[in-house]
Amino acid sequence: MPRLLSLSYAARLVGTSRSKLQKHIQDGVITSFEGKINLTELTQLYPQTITEDTIMLDRVEEIIEQACFKARNHIPMPTDKEGLLIRASALAKELTLAKLELGNYAIFTQKIKSKLNKLSETDNPEIKEILHALNDWIQAELPKTSKSNTLLHQLLTQNKKSRPITTHVQILPSGHECLLEGNITLLEAGLNAGLALNYGCSNGNCGNCKAKLISGQIKKSRPSDYCFSETEKTQNYILMCTTTALTDVIIEADEANKIQDIPLQNIIAKVKKLDSANDTVSILNLKTPRTKRLRFLAGQQVKLSINDALSKVLSIASCPCDDMNIQFHITSQDNNPFSKYILEQLKFGDEVTIEGPQGEFILSDDASNTVILIAMDTGFAPIKSLAEHTMTLAHAENVHIHWLTSEKQEHYMRHQCRAWADAFDSFQYFEAGLQHNLNTDKGKEELNTQLSKIIGAYPNIDSCHIYLAGNKHFIEISKGQFNSLSAPRLMYEQVD
Ligand code: FES
Secondary structure, eight states, X not given: OOOEEEHHHHHHHHTOOHXXXXXXXXXXXXXXXXXXXXXXXXXXXXXXXXXXXXXXXXXXXXXXXXXXXXXXXSSOOOOXXXXXXXXXXXXXXXXXXHHHHHXXXXXXXXXXXXXXXXHTTOSOHHHHHHHHHHHHHHHHHTTOOOHHHHHHHHHHHSOTTTGGGEEEEEEETTXXXXXXXXXXXXXXXXXXXXXXXXXXXXXXXXXXXXXXXXXXXXXXXXXXXXXXXXXXHHTTEEEGGGEEESSOEEEEEOBOOSGGGSOOEEEEEEEEEEEXXXXXXXXXXXXXXXXXXXXXXXXXXXEEEETTTEEEEEEOOSOTTSXXXXXXXXXXXXXXXXXXXXXXXXXXXXXXXXXXXXXXOOOOSOOSSOEEEEEEGGGHHHHHHHHHHHHHHTOOSOEXXXXXXXXXXXXXXXXXXXXXHHHOTTEEEEEEEOSSOXXXXXXXXXXXXXXXXXXXXXXXXXXXXXXXXXXXXXXHHHHHHHTTSOOSEEEEEEOO
Protein backbone atom coordinates (compact mmCIF):
# COMPACT_ATOMS: atom_id res chain seq x y z
CA MET A 1 0.00 0.00 0.00
CA PRO A 2 1.53 3.35 -0.95
CA ARG A 3 2.27 5.64 1.94
CA LEU A 4 0.16 8.77 1.74
CA LEU A 5 1.24 12.06 3.28
CA SER A 6 -0.68 15.23 3.98
CA LEU A 7 0.39 18.20 1.88
CA SER A 8 1.75 20.10 4.89
CA TYR A 9 3.80 17.21 6.12
CA ALA A 10 5.12 16.35 2.63
CA ALA A 11 6.16 19.98 2.16
CA ARG A 12 8.07 19.97 5.44
CA LEU A 13 9.67 16.62 4.65
CA VAL A 14 11.20 17.75 1.36
CA GLY A 15 11.76 21.35 2.42
CA THR A 16 9.38 23.06 0.02
CA SER A 17 6.11 24.95 0.28
CA ARG A 18 2.57 23.59 0.11
CA SER A 19 1.82 25.87 -2.82
CA LYS A 20 4.75 24.41 -4.77
CA LEU A 21 3.43 20.90 -4.19
CA GLN A 22 -0.07 22.05 -5.15
CA LYS A 23 1.42 23.37 -8.39
CA HIS A 24 3.03 19.96 -9.05
CA ILE A 25 -0.39 18.36 -8.53
CA GLN A 26 -2.01 20.90 -10.83
CA ASP A 27 0.61 20.24 -13.51
CA GLY A 28 0.05 16.51 -13.15
CA VAL A 29 3.67 15.95 -12.03
CA ILE A 30 2.45 14.17 -8.92
CA THR A 31 -1.00 12.79 -8.26
CA SER A 32 -3.08 13.47 -5.21
CA PHE A 33 -5.40 11.02 -3.49
CA GLU A 34 -8.05 12.77 -1.43
CA GLY A 35 -5.72 15.65 -0.72
CA LYS A 36 -2.75 13.43 0.14
CA ILE A 37 0.29 12.57 -1.91
CA ASN A 38 2.18 9.39 -2.48
CA LEU A 39 5.58 9.15 -0.75
CA THR A 40 7.11 7.20 -3.67
CA GLU A 41 6.14 9.88 -6.20
CA LEU A 42 7.36 12.56 -3.83
CA THR A 43 10.80 10.99 -3.46
CA GLN A 44 11.09 10.54 -7.21
CA LEU A 45 10.57 14.27 -7.55
CA TYR A 46 12.76 15.13 -4.57
CA PRO A 47 15.40 12.38 -4.57
CA GLN A 48 17.31 14.06 -1.76
CA THR A 49 14.55 12.97 0.64
CA ILE A 50 15.86 10.18 2.85
CA THR A 51 13.07 7.64 2.57
CA GLU A 52 14.73 5.03 4.75
CA ASP A 53 14.56 7.40 7.66
CA THR A 54 10.91 6.96 8.50
CA ILE A 55 11.27 7.87 12.14
CA MET A 56 9.56 11.19 11.60
CA LEU A 57 6.74 9.58 9.64
CA ASP A 58 6.19 7.04 12.36
CA ARG A 59 6.24 9.82 14.93
CA VAL A 60 3.53 11.68 13.00
CA GLU A 61 1.40 8.54 12.87
CA GLU A 62 1.93 8.12 16.59
CA ILE A 63 0.86 11.72 17.23
CA ILE A 64 -2.27 11.24 15.13
CA GLU A 65 -3.13 8.13 17.12
CA GLN A 66 -2.58 9.90 20.43
CA ALA A 67 -4.42 13.00 19.29
CA CYS A 68 -7.39 10.94 18.21
CA PHE A 69 -7.68 9.44 21.68
CA LYS A 70 -8.54 5.96 20.56
CA ALA A 71 -8.15 5.00 24.15
CA ARG A 72 -10.29 1.92 24.06
CA ASN A 73 -8.78 -1.15 22.48
CA HIS A 74 -5.75 0.46 20.91
CA ILE A 75 -4.73 -2.90 19.48
CA PRO A 76 -7.91 -4.73 18.65
CA MET A 77 -8.11 -8.35 19.61
CA PRO A 78 -8.40 -10.64 16.61
CA THR A 79 -11.80 -12.15 15.94
CA ASP A 80 -12.18 -15.91 15.91
CA LYS A 81 -11.51 -18.03 12.79
CA GLU A 82 -15.11 -18.08 11.62
CA GLY A 83 -15.44 -14.33 12.00
CA LEU A 84 -12.16 -13.67 10.26
CA LEU A 85 -13.10 -15.82 7.29
CA ILE A 86 -16.45 -14.10 6.84
CA ARG A 87 -14.84 -10.68 7.14
CA ALA A 88 -11.90 -11.51 4.91
CA SER A 89 -14.07 -12.76 2.05
CA ALA A 90 -16.45 -9.80 2.31
CA LEU A 91 -13.50 -7.41 2.44
CA ALA A 92 -11.71 -9.03 -0.46
CA LYS A 93 -14.79 -8.42 -2.63
CA GLU A 94 -15.13 -4.89 -1.37
CA LEU A 95 -11.48 -4.04 -1.88
CA THR A 96 -11.45 -5.36 -5.43
CA LEU A 97 -14.49 -3.28 -6.29
CA ALA A 98 -13.12 -0.23 -4.50
CA LYS A 99 -9.76 -0.50 -6.25
CA LEU A 100 -11.46 -0.85 -9.64
CA GLU A 101 -13.64 2.12 -8.91
CA LEU A 102 -10.70 4.22 -7.73
CA GLY A 103 -8.63 3.21 -10.75
CA ASN A 104 -11.42 4.26 -13.10
CA TYR A 105 -11.84 7.47 -11.20
CA ALA A 106 -8.12 8.30 -11.45
CA ILE A 107 -8.04 7.54 -15.18
CA PHE A 108 -11.15 9.61 -15.79
CA THR A 109 -9.77 12.55 -13.80
CA GLN A 110 -6.52 12.39 -15.73
CA LYS A 111 -8.47 12.36 -19.00
CA ILE A 112 -10.47 15.43 -17.98
CA LYS A 113 -7.28 17.27 -17.06
CA SER A 114 -5.57 16.42 -20.39
CA LYS A 115 -8.70 17.40 -22.29
CA LEU A 116 -8.85 20.75 -20.50
CA ASN A 117 -5.15 21.37 -21.09
CA LYS A 118 -5.56 20.65 -24.78
CA LEU A 119 -8.64 22.85 -25.07
CA SER A 120 -6.83 25.68 -23.28
CA GLU A 121 -4.44 25.91 -26.22
CA THR A 122 -7.15 27.92 -27.99
CA ASP A 123 -6.38 31.49 -29.12
CA ASN A 124 -9.67 32.74 -27.70
CA PRO A 125 -8.66 34.46 -24.43
CA GLU A 126 -12.18 34.25 -22.93
CA ILE A 127 -12.47 30.52 -23.47
CA LYS A 128 -8.90 30.12 -22.25
CA GLU A 129 -9.79 31.94 -19.04
CA ILE A 130 -12.93 29.85 -18.50
CA LEU A 131 -10.99 26.63 -19.03
CA HIS A 132 -8.29 27.71 -16.62
CA ALA A 133 -10.94 28.58 -14.04
CA LEU A 134 -12.55 25.18 -14.58
CA ASN A 135 -9.21 23.44 -14.20
CA ASP A 136 -8.49 25.34 -10.97
CA TRP A 137 -11.93 24.44 -9.66
CA ILE A 138 -11.38 20.75 -10.35
CA GLN A 139 -8.01 20.89 -8.58
CA ALA A 140 -9.58 22.56 -5.58
CA GLU A 141 -12.60 20.24 -5.42
CA LEU A 142 -10.79 16.94 -5.88
CA PRO A 143 -9.28 16.77 -2.40
CA LYS A 144 -12.61 17.53 -0.77
CA THR A 145 -13.86 14.13 0.14
CA SER A 146 -17.32 12.90 0.73
CA LYS A 147 -18.01 11.07 3.99
CA SER A 148 -18.02 7.71 2.29
CA ASN A 149 -14.73 8.40 0.58
CA THR A 150 -13.20 9.32 3.93
CA LEU A 151 -14.30 5.99 5.33
CA LEU A 152 -13.02 4.15 2.27
CA HIS A 153 -9.73 5.96 2.66
CA GLN A 154 -9.54 4.98 6.33
CA LEU A 155 -10.27 1.41 5.33
CA LEU A 156 -7.59 1.30 2.66
CA THR A 157 -4.87 3.07 4.60
CA GLN A 158 -5.34 1.63 8.04
CA ASN A 159 -2.54 -0.01 9.92
CA LYS A 160 -1.74 -3.34 8.26
CA LYS A 161 -2.40 -5.25 11.47
CA SER A 162 -6.06 -4.28 11.70
CA ARG A 163 -7.05 -3.90 8.03
CA PRO A 164 -8.33 -7.45 7.49
CA ILE A 165 -10.50 -7.32 10.57
CA THR A 166 -12.39 -4.10 10.06
CA THR A 167 -16.06 -3.70 9.28
CA HIS A 168 -18.20 -0.68 8.54
CA VAL A 169 -21.11 0.25 10.79
CA GLN A 170 -23.87 2.61 9.76
CA ILE A 171 -26.28 3.96 12.34
CA LEU A 172 -29.84 5.00 11.53
CA PRO A 173 -31.65 7.36 11.60
CA SER A 174 -28.65 9.71 11.99
CA GLY A 175 -26.66 8.15 9.15
CA HIS A 176 -23.50 8.33 11.31
CA GLU A 177 -20.80 5.86 10.38
CA CYS A 178 -17.85 4.22 12.12
CA LEU A 179 -15.38 1.42 11.66
CA LEU A 180 -15.29 -1.62 13.91
CA GLU A 181 -11.89 -3.25 14.41
CA GLY A 182 -11.18 -6.72 15.72
CA ASN A 183 -13.83 -8.06 18.05
CA ILE A 184 -14.68 -4.84 19.86
CA THR A 185 -18.38 -4.30 20.40
CA LEU A 186 -20.65 -2.11 18.29
CA LEU A 187 -20.92 0.22 21.30
CA GLU A 188 -17.14 0.55 21.64
CA ALA A 189 -16.77 1.18 17.90
CA GLY A 190 -19.37 3.96 18.04
CA LEU A 191 -17.91 5.58 21.16
CA ASN A 192 -14.37 5.38 19.77
CA ALA A 193 -15.63 7.30 16.76
CA GLY A 194 -17.04 10.00 19.05
CA LEU A 195 -20.71 9.09 18.57
CA ALA A 196 -23.05 9.79 21.50
CA LEU A 197 -24.78 6.39 21.50
CA ASN A 198 -27.25 5.53 24.22
CA TYR A 199 -25.89 3.13 26.84
CA GLY A 200 -25.69 2.44 30.54
CA CYS A 201 -23.86 -0.46 32.20
CA SER A 202 -21.69 -1.49 29.17
CA ASN A 203 -22.16 -4.95 30.60
CA GLY A 204 -25.25 -6.52 29.06
CA ASN A 205 -27.55 -5.84 32.01
CA CYS A 206 -29.48 -2.60 31.68
CA GLY A 207 -30.71 -2.79 28.07
CA ASN A 208 -30.03 0.91 27.44
CA CYS A 209 -27.86 0.14 24.42
CA LYS A 210 -30.60 -1.77 22.62
CA ALA A 211 -30.45 -1.41 18.84
CA LYS A 212 -32.25 -2.95 15.89
CA LEU A 213 -30.20 -4.88 13.36
CA ILE A 214 -31.27 -3.82 9.88
CA SER A 215 -28.70 -5.68 7.81
CA GLY A 216 -25.39 -7.53 8.09
CA GLN A 217 -24.03 -10.35 10.19
CA ILE A 218 -23.31 -9.93 13.88
CA LYS A 219 -21.99 -12.12 16.66
CA LYS A 220 -22.39 -12.06 20.41
CA SER A 221 -18.96 -11.33 21.81
CA ARG A 222 -19.81 -11.16 25.53
CA PRO A 223 -22.43 -12.84 27.71
CA SER A 224 -25.42 -10.83 28.91
CA ASP A 225 -28.26 -11.27 31.39
CA TYR A 226 -30.69 -8.96 29.64
CA CYS A 227 -33.94 -10.57 28.40
CA PHE A 228 -35.55 -9.27 25.23
CA SER A 229 -39.33 -9.42 24.83
CA GLU A 230 -40.73 -11.77 22.18
CA THR A 231 -41.52 -8.79 19.94
CA GLU A 232 -38.00 -7.45 20.30
CA LYS A 233 -36.60 -10.85 19.39
CA THR A 234 -38.64 -11.05 16.20
CA GLN A 235 -37.59 -7.50 15.32
CA ASN A 236 -33.88 -8.35 15.52
CA TYR A 237 -33.03 -6.31 18.59
CA ILE A 238 -29.47 -6.65 19.88
CA LEU A 239 -27.36 -5.17 22.68
CA MET A 240 -24.58 -3.02 21.25
CA CYS A 241 -22.39 -3.59 24.32
CA THR A 242 -22.25 -7.37 23.86
CA THR A 243 -22.29 -7.66 20.08
CA THR A 244 -19.61 -7.37 17.43
CA ALA A 245 -20.01 -7.21 13.65
CA LEU A 246 -18.84 -9.93 11.27
CA THR A 247 -19.68 -8.02 8.11
CA ASP A 248 -20.67 -4.43 7.37
CA VAL A 249 -23.83 -3.73 9.33
CA ILE A 250 -26.63 -1.20 9.47
CA ILE A 251 -28.31 -0.73 12.84
CA GLU A 252 -31.02 1.52 14.20
CA ALA A 253 -29.92 3.02 17.53
CA ASP A 254 -30.62 5.99 19.78
CA GLU A 255 -28.02 8.76 19.98
CA ALA A 256 -27.91 11.80 22.25
CA ASN A 257 -28.43 14.98 20.24
CA LYS A 258 -29.03 17.39 23.05
CA ILE A 259 -28.03 17.73 26.68
CA GLN A 260 -31.40 16.44 27.89
CA ASP A 261 -30.67 13.09 26.21
CA ILE A 262 -27.87 12.37 28.69
CA PRO A 263 -29.05 11.26 32.15
CA LEU A 264 -27.69 12.76 35.36
CA GLN A 265 -25.15 10.29 36.75
CA ASN A 266 -23.48 9.72 40.09
CA ILE A 267 -20.24 7.79 39.80
CA ILE A 268 -17.48 7.00 42.25
CA ALA A 269 -14.22 7.27 40.34
CA LYS A 270 -10.64 6.79 41.48
CA VAL A 271 -7.59 8.99 41.07
CA LYS A 272 -5.50 7.53 38.27
CA LYS A 273 -2.95 10.32 37.97
CA LEU A 274 -2.30 13.79 39.35
CA ASP A 275 0.49 15.68 37.61
CA SER A 276 1.55 19.22 38.01
CA ALA A 277 1.55 20.98 34.63
CA ASN A 278 3.33 24.04 35.99
CA ASP A 279 3.56 26.06 39.22
CA THR A 280 -0.16 26.85 39.29
CA VAL A 281 -2.00 24.15 37.32
CA SER A 282 -2.33 20.40 37.94
CA ILE A 283 -3.87 17.79 35.67
CA LEU A 284 -6.18 15.36 37.48
CA ASN A 285 -7.10 12.12 35.72
CA LEU A 286 -9.93 10.04 37.20
CA LYS A 287 -10.86 6.52 36.20
CA THR A 288 -14.45 5.32 36.39
CA PRO A 289 -15.43 1.67 36.98
CA ARG A 290 -15.73 -0.30 33.72
CA THR A 291 -19.43 -0.87 34.31
CA LYS A 292 -20.24 2.71 35.31
CA ARG A 293 -18.66 5.10 32.86
CA LEU A 294 -19.45 8.78 32.49
CA ARG A 295 -21.65 9.76 29.58
CA PHE A 296 -21.25 13.42 28.67
CA LEU A 297 -20.97 15.76 25.71
CA ALA A 298 -17.67 17.49 24.94
CA GLY A 299 -17.40 20.83 26.75
CA GLN A 300 -19.72 19.92 29.66
CA GLN A 301 -19.03 20.19 33.40
CA VAL A 302 -19.50 17.90 36.40
CA LYS A 303 -19.51 18.39 40.15
CA LEU A 304 -16.60 16.64 41.86
CA SER A 305 -16.82 15.93 45.59
CA ILE A 306 -14.60 14.33 48.17
CA ASN A 307 -15.93 12.75 51.38
CA ASP A 308 -19.22 14.66 50.97
CA ALA A 309 -17.40 17.64 52.46
CA LEU A 310 -15.58 19.38 49.66
CA SER A 311 -16.90 19.94 46.19
CA LYS A 312 -16.45 22.02 43.07
CA VAL A 313 -17.99 22.21 39.60
CA LEU A 314 -15.28 21.72 36.99
CA SER A 315 -15.15 21.53 33.21
CA ILE A 316 -14.17 18.17 31.79
CA ALA A 317 -10.96 18.47 29.77
CA SER A 318 -11.14 15.14 27.95
CA CYS A 319 -13.10 13.67 25.06
CA PRO A 320 -16.39 11.76 25.56
CA CYS A 321 -14.90 9.07 23.31
CA ASP A 322 -12.86 7.99 26.35
CA ASP A 323 -15.62 7.72 28.94
CA MET A 324 -13.59 5.83 31.55
CA ASN A 325 -10.71 8.31 31.78
CA ILE A 326 -11.88 11.79 32.70
CA GLN A 327 -9.50 14.73 32.90
CA PHE A 328 -9.70 18.01 34.83
CA HIS A 329 -7.38 21.03 35.08
CA ILE A 330 -7.07 22.33 38.63
CA THR A 331 -5.60 25.72 39.40
CA SER A 332 -4.06 26.60 42.75
CA GLN A 333 -4.94 30.25 42.23
CA ASP A 334 -8.65 30.03 42.92
CA ASN A 335 -8.18 29.72 46.71
CA ASN A 336 -10.91 27.11 46.76
CA PRO A 337 -10.70 24.53 49.63
CA PHE A 338 -11.53 21.73 47.19
CA SER A 339 -8.67 22.72 44.85
CA LYS A 340 -6.36 23.08 47.85
CA TYR A 341 -7.24 19.58 49.05
CA ILE A 342 -6.75 18.11 45.57
CA LEU A 343 -3.36 19.73 45.14
CA GLU A 344 -2.07 19.05 48.65
CA GLN A 345 -3.64 15.82 49.87
CA LEU A 346 -5.25 13.78 47.12
CA LYS A 347 -3.31 10.70 46.09
CA PHE A 348 -3.40 7.79 43.67
CA GLY A 349 -6.41 5.49 44.22
CA ASP A 350 -8.44 7.97 46.32
CA GLU A 351 -12.18 8.08 45.60
CA VAL A 352 -13.80 11.13 44.03
CA THR A 353 -17.54 11.35 43.35
CA ILE A 354 -18.57 12.62 39.94
CA GLU A 355 -22.06 14.07 39.57
CA GLY A 356 -23.37 15.34 36.25
CA PRO A 357 -22.98 16.19 33.47
CA GLN A 358 -24.30 19.74 33.21
CA GLY A 359 -23.82 22.76 30.97
CA GLU A 360 -24.63 23.75 27.41
CA PHE A 361 -21.17 24.61 26.14
CA ILE A 362 -21.35 21.88 23.52
CA LEU A 363 -20.62 21.55 19.82
CA SER A 364 -23.23 22.23 17.21
CA ASP A 365 -24.21 19.40 14.88
CA ASP A 366 -23.54 21.60 11.89
CA ALA A 367 -20.07 20.65 10.68
CA SER A 368 -19.76 22.96 7.72
CA ASN A 369 -18.22 25.97 9.46
CA THR A 370 -14.79 26.88 10.75
CA VAL A 371 -14.68 26.30 14.49
CA ILE A 372 -12.81 28.97 16.48
CA LEU A 373 -11.98 27.91 20.04
CA ILE A 374 -10.69 30.69 22.31
CA ALA A 375 -9.38 29.89 25.79
CA MET A 376 -8.05 32.03 28.60
CA ASP A 377 -5.81 30.28 31.16
CA THR A 378 -7.57 27.11 32.45
CA GLY A 379 -10.52 27.91 30.17
CA PHE A 380 -8.37 25.64 28.02
CA ALA A 381 -9.97 22.61 29.77
CA PRO A 382 -13.41 22.69 28.05
CA ILE A 383 -11.75 23.98 24.86
CA LYS A 384 -9.49 20.90 24.85
CA SER A 385 -12.53 18.64 25.26
CA LEU A 386 -14.24 20.31 22.29
CA ALA A 387 -11.06 20.17 20.19
CA GLU A 388 -10.47 16.49 20.87
CA HIS A 389 -14.06 15.67 20.04
CA THR A 390 -14.03 17.63 16.75
CA MET A 391 -10.89 15.72 15.79
CA THR A 392 -12.34 12.34 16.69
CA LEU A 393 -15.51 13.08 14.75
CA ALA A 394 -13.66 14.86 11.90
CA HIS A 395 -16.44 17.28 12.78
CA ALA A 396 -15.35 20.51 11.13
CA GLU A 397 -13.31 21.43 8.11
CA ASN A 398 -11.15 23.81 10.14
CA VAL A 399 -10.54 23.95 13.88
CA HIS A 400 -8.50 26.86 15.23
CA ILE A 401 -7.48 27.15 18.87
CA HIS A 402 -6.43 30.55 20.25
CA TRP A 403 -5.03 30.20 23.77
CA LEU A 404 -4.45 33.39 25.75
CA THR A 405 -2.78 33.43 29.14
CA SER A 406 -2.79 36.18 31.74
CA GLU A 407 0.15 37.52 33.69
CA LYS A 408 2.60 34.80 34.83
CA GLN A 409 0.41 31.97 33.46
CA GLU A 410 1.74 29.45 30.97
CA HIS A 411 0.33 27.56 28.01
CA TYR A 412 0.74 24.38 30.01
CA MET A 413 -0.31 22.04 27.19
CA ARG A 414 1.23 23.86 24.26
CA HIS A 415 3.12 20.73 23.12
CA GLN A 416 -0.14 18.86 22.80
CA CYS A 417 -1.63 21.71 20.73
CA ARG A 418 1.43 21.88 18.50
CA ALA A 419 1.34 18.13 17.99
CA TRP A 420 -2.30 18.42 16.83
CA ALA A 421 -1.36 21.23 14.46
CA ASP A 422 1.45 19.06 13.06
CA ALA A 423 -0.75 16.02 12.69
CA PHE A 424 -3.91 17.55 11.24
CA ASP A 425 -4.02 19.83 8.21
CA SER A 426 -7.38 21.17 9.37
CA PHE A 427 -6.11 22.19 12.82
CA GLN A 428 -4.29 25.40 13.70
CA TYR A 429 -2.95 26.62 17.03
CA PHE A 430 -2.17 30.19 18.10
CA GLU A 431 -1.07 31.45 21.49
CA ALA A 432 -0.45 34.79 23.14
CA GLY A 433 0.45 35.85 26.67
CA LEU A 434 -0.77 39.01 28.38
CA GLN A 435 1.73 40.94 30.47
CA HIS A 436 -0.80 42.17 33.00
CA ASN A 437 -3.52 40.76 35.19
CA LEU A 438 -7.07 40.96 33.83
CA ASN A 439 -8.13 42.81 37.01
CA THR A 440 -6.10 45.79 35.86
CA ASP A 441 -6.92 48.35 33.17
CA LYS A 442 -3.74 47.44 31.32
CA GLY A 443 -4.70 43.76 31.36
CA LYS A 444 -8.20 44.58 30.02
CA GLU A 445 -6.71 46.72 27.28
CA GLU A 446 -4.29 43.96 26.31
CA LEU A 447 -7.07 41.40 26.16
CA ASN A 448 -9.24 43.70 24.03
CA THR A 449 -6.33 44.11 21.62
CA GLN A 450 -5.79 40.34 21.40
CA LEU A 451 -9.50 39.66 20.83
CA SER A 452 -9.66 42.36 18.14
CA LYS A 453 -6.70 40.71 16.43
CA ILE A 454 -8.49 37.35 16.45
CA ILE A 455 -11.68 38.87 15.05
CA GLY A 456 -9.65 40.73 12.41
CA ALA A 457 -7.93 37.50 11.32
CA TYR A 458 -11.24 36.05 10.08
CA PRO A 459 -12.87 38.05 7.28
CA ASN A 460 -15.67 35.44 7.33
CA ILE A 461 -16.08 35.41 11.12
CA ASP A 462 -19.86 35.84 10.80
CA SER A 463 -20.05 32.33 9.39
CA CYS A 464 -17.79 30.70 12.01
CA HIS A 465 -18.75 28.79 15.13
CA ILE A 466 -17.08 30.51 18.09
CA TYR A 467 -16.53 29.08 21.58
CA LEU A 468 -14.90 31.13 24.36
CA ALA A 469 -13.93 29.85 27.81
CA GLY A 470 -12.16 31.60 30.66
CA ASN A 471 -12.66 33.44 33.92
CA LYS A 472 -15.35 36.02 34.71
CA HIS A 473 -13.31 39.02 33.49
CA PHE A 474 -12.44 37.27 30.24
CA ILE A 475 -16.08 36.41 29.54
CA GLU A 476 -17.22 39.98 30.27
CA ILE A 477 -14.63 41.53 27.97
CA SER A 478 -15.21 38.91 25.26
CA LYS A 479 -18.95 39.55 25.27
CA GLY A 480 -18.22 43.22 24.65
CA GLN A 481 -16.39 42.31 21.46
CA PHE A 482 -18.13 39.19 20.18
CA ASN A 483 -21.80 39.88 20.95
CA SER A 484 -22.05 42.30 18.04
CA LEU A 485 -21.10 39.54 15.58
CA SER A 486 -23.78 37.50 13.90
CA ALA A 487 -21.92 34.19 14.07
CA PRO A 488 -24.32 31.20 13.80
CA ARG A 489 -22.97 29.79 17.06
CA LEU A 490 -21.41 31.88 19.80
CA MET A 491 -20.93 30.12 23.14
CA TYR A 492 -19.32 31.32 26.37
CA GLU A 493 -18.21 29.22 29.32
CA GLN A 494 -17.14 30.74 32.61
CA VAL A 495 -14.40 28.68 34.21
CA ASP A 496 -13.54 29.61 37.79
S1 FES B 1 -25.18 -0.72 28.16
FE1 FES B 1 -26.35 -1.86 29.57
S2 FES B 1 -26.95 -3.56 28.41
FE2 FES B 1 -25.63 -2.50 27.08
